[in-house]
Amino acid sequence: MNFANPRPDMLPGPGGDLELTYSLYFKLEDQHTVRITGTQLNFFCDPGLPCTVKLEAAKLIGFRTIFMGDIRDPILTSQLSIFQIRVRKFVTFQLN
Numbered sequence: 001m002n003f004a005n006p007r008p009d010m011l012p013g014p015g016g017d018l019e020l021t022y023s024l025y026f027k028l029e030d031q032h033t034v035r036i037t038g039t040q041l042n043f044f045c046d047p048g049l050p051c052t053v054k055l056e057a058a059k060l061i062g063f064r065t066i067f068m069g070d071i072r073d074p075i076l077t078s079q080l081s082i083f084q085i086r087v088r089k090f091v092t093f094q095l096n
Contacts, residue, residue, distance in 0.1 A: 015051040016043040 005011070011018040022038040045051035071077055 015045055016041050018042075 009019065009021045011020065019040045019042055022040070023036055024038050026035045026037070027033075028035055043051050071080070076083060
C-alpha cells in the first residue's frame with residue numbers, strides 16, 4: 001500500500017481539505033512556538049448537513065532516558081543496595 005500523500009500542499013480531513021499552498025511559518029520570540037498564517041480550509045460538506053473540523057495539538061511533557069552500565073568497583077558493589085536506594089530517591093526527586 002502506498003500511504004504517500006500525492007498533494008503535500010493539500011491535507012484531506014473531515015469536512016474539507018486544508019490547503020497549505022500559501023501558508024507562512026514564523027518562529028516566535030520564545031523560540032518554541034510557531035505561528036502559521038495563510039492556510040485555507042476548503043469545505044466540501046453536503047448542503048444541509050453540519051460540517052466538522054478536526055483540531056489537534058500536542059504538548060511535550062518530558063523525556064525518558066535509559067542508562068545501562070556495569071559496576072565493577074568492589075567497594076560500590078558491596079554497598080549496592082544502599083546505592084540503589086539513593087538513586088531511586090534522586091530520580092523520584094527529579095520527577096517531582
